[in-house]
Amino acid sequence: MWIYTLKRVGLSIVIVFSALFVLFALLRFLPGDPITIALGPRATPEAIARYSEKMHLDDSTLVQFLVYARNALTGDLGTAVFSERSVATMVFEVLPFTLLLSVAGLGWAMLFGIPLGCFAAVRPNTLLDRITGIISIGTIAVPSFVVSIWALLFFSIELGVLPAIGAGEPGDSLDQALHLILPAFAVGLGWVGYLARMVRASMLEVMGENYIRAAQAFGLPRQTIIYRYALRVAILPTITLIGIGFGGLLSGAVFAEIIFGRPGVGRLIFDSITGRNFPVVQGAVLVITAIYIIVTLIADLVVAKLDPRVRESL
Amino acid sequence: MSANPSDIAVAPPAKVERRFSERREKLLSFLQNGPGMFGLILVVLFFASAIFAPWIAPYDPNALDIPARMQGPSWAHLAGTDQLGRDTFSRVLFGGRVALKIAAIGVSASLALGIALGIIAGYGPRWLDSLLLLLFDTVRAFPVIVLALAVVAVTGPSLELVLIIIIVTSVPGYARLVRTSTLALKNTEFITAERSLGASSSRIMAKHIMPNVVGPLLILGAMDVPVVVTVEAGLSFLGLGVLPPQASWGTILNEGYLAIRETPWLVIAGGIPLVLTTLGFTFLGEALRDVFDPRLRKGR
Numbered sequence: 155m156w157i158y159t160l161k162r163v164g165l166s167i168v169i170v171f172s173a174l175f176v177l178f179a180l181l182r183f184l185p186g187d188p189i190t191i192a193l194g195p196r197a198t199p200e201a202i203a204r205y206s207e208k209m210h211l212d213d214s215t216l217v218q219f220l221v222y223a224r225n226a227l228t229g230d231l232g233t234a235v236f237s238e239r240s241v242a243t244m245v246f247e248v249l250p251f252t253l254l255l256s257v258a259g260l261g262w263a264m265l266f267g268i269p270l271g272c273f274a275a276v277r278p279n280t281l282l283d284r285i286t287g288i289i290s291i292g293t294i295a296v297p298s299f300v301v302s303i304w305a306l307l308f309f310s311i312e313l314g315v316l317p318a319i320g321a322g323e324p325g326d327s328l329d330q331a332l333h334l335i336l337p338a339f340a341v342g343l344g345w346v347g348y349l350a351r352m353v354r355a356s357m358l359e360v361m362g363e364n365y366i367r368a369a370q371a372f373g374l375p376r377q378t379i380i381y382r383y384a385l386r387v388a389i390l391p392t393i394t395l396i397g398i399g400f401g402g403l404l405s406g407a408v409f410a411e412i413i414f415g416r417p418g419v420g421r422l423i424f425d426s427i428t429g430r431n432f433p434v435v436q437g438a439v440l441v442i443t444a445i446y447i448i449v450t451l452i453a454d455l456v457v458a459k460l461d462p463r464v465r466e467s468l
Numbered sequence: 469m470s471a472n473p474s475d476i477a478v479a480p481p482a483k484v485e486r487r488f489s490e491r492r493e494k495l496l497s498f499l500q501n502g503p504g505m506f507g508l509i510l511v512v513l514f515f516a517s518a519i520f521a522p523w524i525a526p527y528d529p530n531a532l533d534i535p536a537r538m539q540g541p542s543w544a545h546l547a548g549t550d551q552l553g554r555d556t557f558s559r560v561l562f563g564g565r566v567a568l569k570i571a572a573i574g575v576s577a578s579l580a581l582g583i584a585l586g587i588i589a590g591y592g593p594r595w596l597d598s599l600l601l602l603l604f605d606t607v608r609a610f611p612v613i614v615l616a617l618a619v620v621a622v623t624g625p626s627l628e629l630v631l632i633i634i635i636v637t638s639v640p641g642y643a644r645l646v647r648t649s650t651l652a653l654k655n656t657e658f659i660t661a662e663r664s665l666g667a668s669s670s671r672i673m674a675k676h677i678m679p680n681v682v683g684p685l686l687i688l689g690a691m692d693v694p695v696v697v698t699v700e701a702g703l704s705f706l707g708l709g710v711l712p713p714q715a716s717w718g719t720i721l722n723e724g725y726l727a728i729r730e731t732p733w734l735v736i737a738g739g740i741p742l743v744l745t746t747l748g749f750t751f752l753g754e755a756l757r758d759v760f761d762p763r764l765r766k767g768r
Contacts, residue, residue: 165605172606180622288503291754295746297698299705300739303725307732401611408613409702413725423614424706427621435621442614450609 158458166451171223173443177436178222182215193235195430231437235430241437245419249441251321252418255407258334259341260396267346268392271353272380275388278358286350293347298406302340302413309336319415337410341403352395356388363387390460397453401446494759504755510748514741518564525558529715538731547737550723551730556737559715564741566627566704566716567697574631574696575689578638583682585639586646587673591654597647604640612637616703625708633703634696641692642685649681687760691753694746701742717742 189202189211197205205211211218225232231241274286310318322330360366361384369379408420415421419438426434498504517524526546533553541548547556589600610618616633623629653659653676662672697717703709704718705725712719717738724734 168602169605169609172602173609176606177618180618291750292747295694295750296743297702297746299702300742303721303735304739307728307735311729404611405613412706423617427617432621435618439614439618443610446611447609
């Protein structure tokens with residue numbers, strides 16, 4: 155397990171560096187003057203000189219990359235174009251909102267998706283199983299940003315039962331929770347289907363195993379067999395799915411934040427694009443990507459811990 | 469007559485009849501798959517409405533009619549009009565053409581590149597395999613929309629850029645699968661026989677490995693159409709993809725969202741074709757996979 159962990163962590167570090175290089179290269183190798191893109195068209199000569207010195211723009215590209223990587227890894231993500239605020243401060247101010255939304259979306263999806271998968275798996279090929287399957291695929295197929303817009307239209311504008319815009323009054327937990335319902339619903343809906351299908355498929359496999367049949371022969375209650383023995387094993391592929399799919403979850407959160415006017419990293423990136431504030435875009439994208447890489451790493455390590463066969467695959 | 473070793477391994481002539489009945493059985497099994505047939509109907513509708521949009525659309529999608537602006541659905545305008553009096557139904561039909569173009573070019577280019585890079589990674593030298601794997605993993609380390617936002621921030625929005633982003637982010641998925649299949653095929657008897665007969669690496673990759681890895685990928689490609697269409701619509705919704713006045717489902721949703729209280733029918737009209745198309749391709753892809761990929765069918 156230690157060798158696997160070392161290899162997997164090493165791979166993640168290499169990927170972080172590659173991702174850093176991609177973000178660095180975006181500014182250097184795509185058309186346009188990097189200083190104008192980074193500081194905006196109205197940057198003063200002093201600001202340009204300061205930036206050139208800080209980023210070592212007179213040195214070779216390799217030195218520039220190493221300086222950029224060192225700054226990023228020590229938490230210096232640069233400063234915003236007009237306000238000159240620290241990008242790291244700006245990103246970490248709104249990051250909790252994005253994480254809360256992602257976790258809430260995934261949380262309610264797990265609450266419904268996993269039991270739905272079990273429900274279908276214990277009735278294979280029945281009418282109820284087929285209906286569950288169609289509902290699952292249906293929820294996967296609807297893009298999360300369409301769910302967001304339609305939910306906003308029906309629940310906030312037409313019915314007026316849930317608040318539409320913002321994250322709620324600071325300090326008022328109930329108001330914040332109410333503001334979280336629709337975005338979390340939109341972000342998590344597709345996951346209900348994903349989880350249900352994944353749990354169903356692996357439950358079907360596990361339910362045919364000898365130890366489950368032995369438990370049945372011993373006369374253990376059905377609920378105990380399903381939830382205490384079968385689900386514990388069948389849940390493993392779901393952990394990988396959550397790790398791989400976390401990027402999709404973050405993309406959904408980006409849309410939900412923009413549509414529902416919630417603060418968050420997605421909204422920060424979007425506002426910074428429209429405001430041509432590239433350092434903020436670059437810093438925020440880097441933080442989101444780093445989180446995604448860490449989540450995938452954790453998911454892989456958890457699965458490797460639970461399933462020894464995975465350790466030999468790297 | 470000398471037999472090609474790979475032909476013996478892949479398609480023994482004695483089994484032709486059985487293969488024919490197998491195909492018939494698979495076709496029948498597909499025709500009996502309710503959701504699959506429903507998906508096929510939706511996909512055919514998607515293609516037909518996009519291809520024949522200029523003949524079906526009752527109005528020019530970009531024709532302004534200010535006196536008729538912001539009208540709700542009626543017989544004259546089936547899906548109402550927008551803030552500039554343009555007919556939403558016609559715009560939805562023409563938006564389908566953008567989705568079709570993006571899906572066709574995006575998926576086929578990603579498949580072609582993914583197959584080529586996957587075979588090279590699997591069959592080529594170890595260092596090249598490691599380098600390509602690192603490249604694939606790096607691209608996959610970015611959430612698609614987030615990477616797209618980073619690129620658009622530098623270059624500005626355009627349809628071509630959306631296509632490039634879709635291709636770059638889709639290739640690693642296909643390439644990794646092809647690499648795994650190539651690695652499995654690399655040491656099979658018919659490839660070893662071909663190599664010992666003096667076949668070059670490029671011949672082995674093109675004539676023997678590729679035909680064996682393409683089949684399952686085509687189904688996967690069909691299942692990826694919803695992803696591609698959704699990325700385009702999502703970026704266009706954010707104003708970072710297709711630019712106005714060109715109609716796309718994303719721009720219709722964007723215009724509807726900006727005036728959601730005054731013209732709610734726009735977000736319904738822009739969303740429905742997107743949902744039906746993704747549903748259609750998902751149901752169709754699932755059914756095709758169940759019928760043609762026995763390993764996955766067994767798991768279900």
